[in-house]
Amino acid sequence: MAGIEARTGGQLLADALVANGATHVFAVPGESYLDLLDGLYAQRNRVELVTCRFEAGAVHMAEAHGKLTGRPGVAIVTRGPGACHAAIGVHVAFQDSTPLVLLVGQIPMTETDRETFQEVDYRRFFGPIAKWVTQIDEAARIPELMAHAFDVATSGRPGPVVVALSEEMQKHLVEAVDVGPAPVLPPHPAPDALPRLMAMLEKAEKPLAILGGSRWTDQGRADIARFLTANDIPVAVGFRRQGLFDGTSAHFAGDLGVGADAGLVAKAKESDLILAIGTRIGEPVSQGYTLFDMAGSKPIIHVYPDQAEIGRVYRPALGIVSDLNAFAAAAAALPPVASPRWAGWRASVRAAREAQAKAPSYEGPLNLAVALQELEKVLPADTIFTSDAGNFATWPTRFMHVSEKQDFLGPTNGAMGYGIPAAIGAAITHPDRTVLCFVGDGGALMTGQEIATAFHHGVAPIVMVFNNGMYGTIRMYQERTYPGRVSGTALTNPDFRLFIESFGGHGEVVETTEEMVPAFQRAKASGKPAIIEVRMNPEQVTNRATIAQLRAQATK
Known part of the structure; x- marks a missing residue:
């Protein structure tokens, strides 16, 4: 092409990332993509390369970046083992509907199907857990395929795209024009969608909204809050979607997910109209598909950006295909229902939330519920929370409230090992904000080595390790099913304070209620990556039951 400078495939790939708006890439280097490096x-000077220590950690960081920005997070891993390690992060992005582009170095094309060193067929390997999987074998097609990868990751229901990169293709010199995003306007509600929604709402007596989904903007969250509060509708959030609605609002009903409050579950069953906005109404939200009748006896208005997800499990009374932020803007512009009849209903739903958030008396010197509520009072208004998976996560979910300008990132697929890398990815994305990670002792040693990445890139997340010396969730189920027969769930842990201090970070230990807030304040003031080890009573295996109580219930 006249006037076009020839570039290597590796240069074209890097330029394609820039053309499609990438500002960070999270990577574990490998010889299969030296030319891309x-x-x-x-x-x-345009893309920050974040060097990570483990591929799963790198993809979790990229996924957190995607959650916070709404743009595809980008991770790069090497072939074979690197791609296999990365798969868990792809699964997180898939079930969390997070835009993500994973680039995987690939074997030389000429060695395909010989089971050569580290060979994997990525179309077959990632096919069930990615929106699209492709392989680039011709350097001239890099701009086309990379642009399409970013488009697919963000269109409809967002999710992960995997792009394999043939090794020798990256060395080829070609002339090609960079291709950026297509200017596609988001889908808006159909002309009669909102009038029909409001007509159904006007007939209701006990409406309940459930918020979920991804790629919400600040304006979109403000708009949907304005619509729901103007109509006095109680608002629940889906599993680990606490950042979508102000938890301090009188309209906040709590979270429908794993460990949801029985009072909220009862209210959801009692409601006579569900506004499911952005949520797929998946297994955690639907309490194992028991919350609603799949045939649609309870009216559900389902708003989702991908028509294929509407009616997939629950038959809605009204399905609205729309970008969530576009729907929120349109709904916020509507006049509210005149004199809604459900003020008492909304108050009763809120009362149930307030009742479950009251701190009970727990045995021992540490009342974790009280400690977390005292901590909440001193947290910055724009704190970013990240959460790993496990029983520990139900403590902050039950007793704390994510406020309007805060963000909450957690794996809806229940992936342990997510919390610490996500906190690092969040801190790299927003280095000016406080990032607080909640993680159990099990998850902390799955990807805790990624704390080295925080030091390497100069960010300082604060990690709170809830240490009870066990895989707590599995122990809970074990005690319910096989009481007293402890098998495989006990753990041996390091001194987490010394662990972080060995990197040069700040360590704290909390063993009493009163120690929590001063420990956090010292950690924040240190300006270093920090770990606060919370030494829990192992007998208190959940915030609602002790091991002795579980055993007693199981033997009745």
Whole structure:
């Protein structure tokens, strides 16, 4: 092409990332993409290359970046083992509907189907857990396929795209034009969608909204809050979606997910109209598909950006295909229902939330519920929370409230090992904000080595390790099913304070209620990556039951 400078495939790939708006890439280097690494060196002033220690950690960081920005997080891993390690992060992005682009170095094309060193067929390997999987074998097609990868990751229901990169393709010199995002306007509600919604709402007596989904903007969250509060509708959030609605609002009903309050579950069953906005109404939200009748006896208005998800499990009374932020803007512009009849209903739903958030008396010197509520009072208004998976996560979910300008990132697929890398990814994305990670002792040692990445890139997340010396969730189920027969769930842990101090970070230990807030304040003031080890009473295996109580219930 006249006037076009020839570039290597590796340079074209790096330039394609820039053309499609990538500002960070999270990577574990490998020989299968040396030419891409060299291309990123040339773009080092436009794209920050974050060097990670484990591929799962790298993809979790990219996924957190995607959650916070609404743009595809980008991770790069090497072939074979690197891609296999990365798969858990792809699954998180798939079930969390997070835009993500994973680039995987691939074997030389000429060695395909010989089971050569580290060979994997990525179309077959990632096919069930990615929106699209492709492989680039011709450098000239890089701009086309990379642009399409970013488009697919963000269109409809967002999710992960995997792009394999043939090794020798990255060395080829070609002339090609960079291709950026297509200017596609988001889908808006159909002309009669909102009038029909309001007509159904006017007939209701006990409406309940459930918020979920991804790629909400600040304006979109403000708009949907304005619509729901103007109509006095109680609002629940889906599993680990606490950042979508102000938890301090009088309209907040709590979270429908794993460990949901029985009072909220009862209210959801009692409601006579569900506004499911952005949520797929998946297994955690639907309490194992028991919350509603799949045939649609309870009216559900389902708003989702992908028509394929509407009616997939629950038959709605009204399905609205729309970008969530576009729907929120349109709904917020509507005049509210005149004199809604459900003020008492909304108050009763809120009362149930307030009742479950009251701190009970727990045995021992540490009342974790009280400690977390005292901590909440001193947290910055724009704190970013990240959460790992496990029983520990139900403590902050039950007793704390994510406020309007705060963010909450957690794996809806229940992936342990997510919390610490996500906190690092969040801190790299927003280095000016406080990032607080909640993680159990099990998850902390799955990806805790990624704390080295925080030091390497100069960010300082605060990690709160809830240490009870066990895989607590599995122990809970074990005690319910096989009381007293402890098998495989006990753990041996390091001193987590010494662990972080060995990196040069700040360590704290909390063993009493009164120690929590001062420990956090010292950790924040240190300006270093920090771990606060919360030494819990192992007998208190959940915030609602002790091991002795579980055993007693199981033997009745």
